[in-house]
Amino acid sequence: xxxxxxxxxxxxxxxxxxxxxxxxxxxxxxxxxxxxxxxxxxxxxxxxxxxxxxxxxxxxxxxxxxxxxxxxxxxxxxxxxxxxxxxxxxxxxxxxxxxxxxxxxxxxxxxxxxxxxxxx
Ligand SMILES: [Zn+2]
Numbered sequence: 794x795x796x797x798x799x800x801x802x803x804x805x806x807x808x809x810x811x812x813x814x815x816x817x818x819x820x821x822x823x824x825x826x827x828x829x830x831x832x833x834x835x836x837x838x839x840x841x842x843x844x845x846x847x848x849x850x851x852x853x854x855x856x857x858x859x860x861x862x863x864x865x866x867x868x869x870x871x872x873x874x875x876x877x878x879x880x881x882x883x884x885x886x887x888x889x890x891x892x893x894x895x896x897x898x899x900x901x902x903x904x905x906x907x908x909x910x911x912x913x
């Protein structure tokens with residue numbers, strides 16, 4: 794069995810597209826999914842102990858080799874402009890890389906039409 798890990802918003806509009814994208818991108822059978830309202834905001838601020846605890850279970854117990862953090866437009870949990878969310882995604886990605894140095898980490902911008910874009 795193979796796993797990847799997705800930290801996503803709880804918003805129902807972005808679940809299916811992100812799950813499909815993760816399975817395709819990492820070739821992992823299962824996507825462990827940790828959801829919260831606008832989680833990128835908390836990760837960018839380095840204030841995400843609960844989220845990290847979940848990611849750690851996925852990485853250490855399931856052997857996940859890839860962790861993604863996703864954000865999307867019209868986020869009720871993080872109602873700021875796309876530009877701000879992109880900056881938060883970059884900070885969150887850097888933070889996750891320091892926490893999980895052995896694991897590939899990517900940041901995703903997910904449009905409501907299902908388009909998923911990897912952020913550099
Ligand atoms: Zn949201």
